[in-house]
Amino acid sequence: MRATPRVVIIGAGIVGANLADELSTRGWTEVTVVEQGPLNLAGGSTSHAPGLVFQTNPSKTMAEFATYTVNKLLALSDEGVSCFNQVGGLEIATTPERLEDLKRKLGYATSWGIEGRLIDPDECSKHYPLLDQGMVLGGLYVPSDGLASAARAVQLLIRKATAAGVTFIGSTPVTGVEQSGGRVTGVQTPDGVIPADIVVSCAGFWGPKIGAMAGMAVPLLPLAHQYVKTTVVPELTGTNLGTNALDLANGARLPILRHQDKDLYFREHGDRIGIGSYAHRPMPVALDTLPEVAAAQMSEHRMPSRLEFTEEDFLPCWEDSKQLLPALRGAGIADGFNGIFSFTPDGGPLIGESPDVEGFYVAEAVWVTHSAGVARAVAELLIEGQSRTPLHECEVSRFEKVQTSESYVSETSQQNFVEIYDVLHPLQPRQSPRDLRVSPFNCRQRELGAFFLEAGGWERPHWFEANRALLAELPPEWQAPEREPWANMFHSPISAAEAWKTRTGVALYDMTALKRLEVSGPGALALLQRLSAGQIDKKPGAVTYCLLLAGDGGVRSDITIARLDETTFQVGANGNIDVDYLTREARKQTSENVSQWVQVRDITGATCCIGLWGPLAREVVAKVSTDDFSNDGLKYFRTKQVRIGGIPVTAMRLSYVGELGWELYTSADYGLKLWDVLFAAGQDQGIIAAGRGAFNSLRLEKGYRLWGTDMTPEHEPYQAGLGFSIGKNKESFVGSEALVARRGQPATKQLRCLTVDDGTSVVLGKEPVYFNGEPTGYVTSAAYGYTVGKPIAYAWLPAHTAEGDTVEIEYFGKRIAATVTAEPLVDPGMERLRG
Template identity: 45%
Template structure:
């Protein structure tokens, strides 16, 4: 039953710690007898200490660790289960003494919570769900039931009308797929069993429709940070591994690294003015990333940070017909000569000012189109209406994930995080070692000199009808050598794809591995990335 923290005493009582309750033998004895049946060695063991304590549950079921974002010098390690104590002690000691840890802490960091996740009702409802499900087998894609509709984009009503099936991420309602697209799915896309849960054949139709015509994606959940001031460029040169001193009107992909060269986050940075930049990162990690970025500024007065995430909405218009659709709604020149890849332009669309960014997370010609949120619903209608003449369809995150897998695009938190550096992840293009010093540069140079031992590899299952979900063991030469970081079906190429880190020695292209899925080892082949449009002709056309 729930026990609110404010009811806990502040001092020891009757020799017990504040979170310790009276030990009740009758409630323990039966469970201990069962334990003795499972572990006969316990029959001869005497218990020196018996403890009846209160479990701490958090909204996401993970511990709370790290330095408080609001109180410098206040370090927290809470909601720790005794089985985690050794690892938590090691990690906290590293964190407090050196500022970094051997193991990635993204799922435990106290700064990970968005503002809505700090509200009492949210904490209670989500923590109670974690308590109820703590020993349940929960599908990795199963969404939380409540509270929902905490954060919705300006397009939300339109998405509902199209039959969107929503998931939740960082409080945002995000369409996974649209039921209106199910009828167009190829028959080969059907699934059964565990992998069919929280999935729809509409995702296959949306994937193929984007590749063949155009997909319209709601990308408004991006976190968007304005970084401005006389020291803005100098600051970004410090925290970004790539070259930031580029002309106004360009967009740059970059990794932001820890001092040990781990990938703290990956971002796109738009230079809109000589002293103003727009940094774009994932919507579910916005507060987490902004907390780290601000911490690197060391309170410098020549840089200003503004979170403008709620001020702008965004449509991802991607696919071979996206240029025709965009040209139909603006008089501005959007030809490849006038608007090449990685360039940013301001367009006027039916009296709405749009910031158009020539970039794509699905590997197709297209743009991220940003406009003021108060014009969002109208802007969606304009793009949607123009798209219908060219066969465009609304597409969700499930299709987006399969599209990016075909291109080998990495997902932060799965394929990349602080335990891997850009050389291991194959993200050397997001680093410029010649630009001067930046956080993590020295460690990255050392890593390059030492040589890469583990590298992110792409695998395709020999049987393209088989599917893995992620985190499955990868067997190489009779031993478990890694695990799947992300996986899915590449509908354009007819292959089942998995990514994972493997030792460089023994994992050559064309080599053989096995991926263990529910006890069955599925044969797979190591392949080069990307699997689709390897020369990026479509992306740059």
């Protein structure tokens, strides 16, 4: 029996080499790395990557990946020379909008523990004397950023991993991925098959080709990106002599520089400057058109990933570069090329296992910036069963099917290329493609003047212009203060009126976009009992809010499970990652014991859901149904089959807004009729359609968590305030042992409710929170609480913070006082929900 599985890594670039090292460091030595190019110059993106590492990112996960990459490459050295030149990073603003964006970025850096500071034009020039200081309004300086020597790092990683027992095979293309019985068995090459228990594709922009060999769609688009090196810049002559003597290509003393207002970045190459541009048109690349370069002919200037330079695309950027850096006016373009990089529909990397072929993994669309961090996460995933850094933003299974089509991947990836340096709001919607997925109520919503934002391909109304007239009736205590411009984007005061009507009357909410699964079969109960931390073994008609935990006890998702009959359950999930997890586990259970077979079906598109909520909800439904919707007839967290206007409906007594009401499910063909029946029935009660703006405010007032935002796999249930969802006396479920162990350890952090002291300042999320003058946490969700008349924020804070403590939220560089407050803010006794 083997001590460790046989692993084949496809690709010896910066990700594949790092992964081999991470695995071998952890004791896995039966590892083979196959590279189609020569090992000393593979010819992929790593071979020409400029190596800039800016760590700050809106994503905590991506920032952690980058920071680990910095630390690892700093420690990776040869003859005293590191693979990372920590010259610092400088992002400059030449417009007021960019300067404000840098303030937000500093907030991200502070939240994720990255040291940085905003500096004035004079200090920008001191750090980077080549700047035209008159153009600069300010900058963000991060001293720990810098330049990675990617190609050199690969060689040192290959040497280190080889010494640990890893086999590297160069100049050998992969021609197929063998599988048997739904699991990978080997990798085909011209020299034969390499047996494998696990295959990890780290093939970069070749990822879709490798994925196709395993029958897996890899939603990645190769795009060309322009990079040039100038001729000698006299002002730099002699300044870098002796710097990184063993790595002249990384010779630099000035910080890496971003001029995002013109889609440009800069780095030194000794006495020359390298310039990268995202300002040109998107240039998608078809893999079958790439030049074939024999191993013996490979060189720095000749490789598959380095395409011919299109000078006409770069000339406007050259003028912008000379304007910002006047020293370039005495230089020229010595060398330029169009280098291939990988882009995805949402800009994130692709990590995880194939949903259909067990043992086939991908780690694609990973740039040098995050390479070592991603490799560590994949190694942890393979060895420990999960990454210690949450991967929900990176998992390859996160996309809906429509988002993996070639046309969608192409359009959205090109759009991401164009917008890569744009100042984008957190709610910024795509302009195209749109209307991919609409609920049966969409036509009525348009008639009511819905303002739609998009998520997962779904069109979701955020408010309705038809409700604007309600603002004239809005009581003074419900009127919210005017917001500052950034917080006011993609917001309407109409949301206040919609929240008011929900709390005092009745409203319809379109909940169709929430992921719904049907889990059925003789083994359905056993599956859900094993995977969830809640007690599911209840009589038909019960609905349970529960958690799916990771092996270490962290929250991998929160779901609702409704038991429709003895062997059929409806699961309300968070997205495709949950679908993949439940499907994979159902397949394993079925294969182990066919008598306990389980089927998992995604029924989201075939069904629809209306949330009918508010104190007058019973009066509305009583007009169109003879079923008993009283407390005795349908208790809180119970479900039953009813008819509304003659339509068969699954009614669940749930409410994410904290008001009396039900989630009403029916098949998509009945959806429009159900909407019309309820809307007509509620006219005397002043029924309205309400959107996500009101919804988000109401759910925060009630203290309801949003998975992926308020809690992720790095958090355990008791820290997140979800201990109530753990089944009493339930002992055996995924994560149970780790959860018991965690409970024996003192908590270090806690999710806390904050109210903003000034009563007016609305923040948006991810801002740093200061306690006793030190940054100690960050905001997760935030909204204006229309019912309580003040802004609300939830934040992860040290466990020793207590109710009544004063903290400060940093927003655009300003400190906003807030108070740790008892939760929930509305209906703590649950009278409204259970009424």
